[in-house]
Amino acid sequence: MAIKIGDIFPDTVLTYVPYDAKNPEACGLPQQLKTHEAFRGKKVVLFAVPGAFTPTCSEEHMPGYVRLAGDMKSKGADIVACVASNDQFVMHAWGKSYSVKDDILMLSDANGELGSALGLVNDGSARRMGPIRLARFALIIDDLKVIYVGIEPAPGVSVSGAPAVLAKL
Amino acid sequence: MTIKVGDEFPEVQLKYVPYDAAAPNACKGPQLLDTKKAFSGKKVVLIGVPGAFSPTCSVQHIPPYVAKADELKAKGVDLIVCVSGNDFFVMEAWGKQEKVTDKILMAGDANGDLGRATGLSIDLSKAGLGAVRLTRFVAIIDNGKVAHLAVEPDPTEVTVTGADKTLSAL
Numbered sequence: 001m002a003i004k005i006g007d008i009f010p011d012t013v014l015t016y017v018p019y020d021a022k023n024p025e026a027c028g029l030p031q032q033l034k035t036h037e038a039f040r041g042k043k044v045v046l047f048a049v050p051g052a053f054t055p056t057c058s059e060e061h062m063p064g065y066v067r068l069a070g071d072m073k074s075k076g077a078d079i080v081a082c083v084a085s086n087d088q089f090v091m092h093a094w095g096k097s098y099s100v101k102d103d104i105l106m107l108s109d110a111n112g113e114l115g116s117a118l119g120l121v122n123d124g125s126a127r128r129m130g131p132i133r134l135a136r137f138a139l140i141i142d143d144l145k146v147i148y149v150g151i152e153p154a155p156g157v158s159v160s161g162a163p164a165v166l167a168k169l
Numbered sequence: 170m171t172i173k174v175g176d177e178f179p180e181v182q183l184k185y186v187p188y189d190a191a192a193p194n195a196c197k198g199p200q201l202l203d204t205k206k207a208f209s210g211k212k213v214v215l216i217g218v219p220g221a222f223s224p225t226c227s228v229q230h231i232p233p234y235v236a237k238a239d240e241l242k243a244k245g246v247d248l249i250v251c252v253s254g255n256d257f258f259v260m261e262a263w264g265k266q267e268k269v270t271d272k273i274l275m276a277g278d279a280n281g282d283l284g285r286a287t288g289l290s291i292d293l294s295k296a297g298l299g300a301v302r303l304t305r306f307v308a309i310i311d312n313g314k315v316a317h318l319a320v321e322p323d324p325t326e327v328t329v330t331g332a333d334k335t336l337s338a339l
Contacts, residue, residue: 086255087223089223092222093222093266110294128182130256132299
């Protein structure tokens with residue numbers, strides 16, 4: 001049921017707080033991102049994490065993308081984005097903690113719409129992380145068509161990590 | 170269905186990452202907080218906020234509680250807890266940003282148990298914060314009983330739930 005290569009990426013609404021180069025310390029106004037509108041005609045690297053500020057996501061997954069986002073863009077990615085079920089304020093703050101600026105778009109899927117549409121949402125209640133958590137995965141989306149799917153089979157970061165994705169661009 | 174003054178505060182499990190003064194940047198093992206056990210025999214100020222890292226919560230609501238934590242304790246408060254619908258990792262990181270150190274225990278109610286048990290949950294899906302969040306409130310809980318409850322009529326503002334108002338209620 002999970003998304004696969006060849007599928008059209010779903011059209012959902014995510015939220016984010018944009019980076020403001022003039023006012024980097026401010027917490028700007030949240031905005032909506034409609035995935036089809038934003039991703040049409042573009043090559044997008046989208047990686048998903050179960051939780052902002054959690055150990056694996058913060059220490060193993062995100063740093064790879066912070067380091068390689070520029071290389072991904074040199075290899076043709078127009079947008080590098082991170083999505084989680086945390087809300088947009090949390091995602092913005094987490095991005096700031098890595099000084100991502102506008103290198104990585106920090107997106108929120110707080111209602112789990114994208115996760116459900118992709119078949120990649122889990123229930124984190126047993127660990128008190130709430131009923132909606134995205135799985136750990138990475139996708140390469142080319143003009144709305146999914147051309148790479150890396151869903152982590154186990155805890156840790158491998159097929160959804162930045163090096164694996166960079167190799168596929 | 171909403172909790173009121175005189176009620177027994179419900180027993181729910183929250184989760185938090187304890188502050189460690191010796192390793193303030195570490196993220197040590199999360200722990201469970203059972204409200205009945207943790208609040209028994211104590212005077213507790215419980216602050217509910219809609220969202221960690223959000224503007225009102227970060228700028229207007231929490232900083233005065235950090236600044237006045239000692240005054241609250243001088244008036245008999247044993248424990249100050251801040252809780253939201255965010256998870257405990259987020260609350261811990263936010264607590265670090267707000268420099269709460271050990272003055273306020275930052276707890277997560279990501280499963281929505283506290284919101285449901287108190288009737289103080291609010292659907293903030295339209296604002297992008299998810300369907301089960303806490304509204305903005307402050308409760309003074311004395312040996313498990315609700316002695317004071319202030320619920321912000323507009324959760325985007327801080328009026329009746331501010332630190333000064335809570336101090337006067339003690």
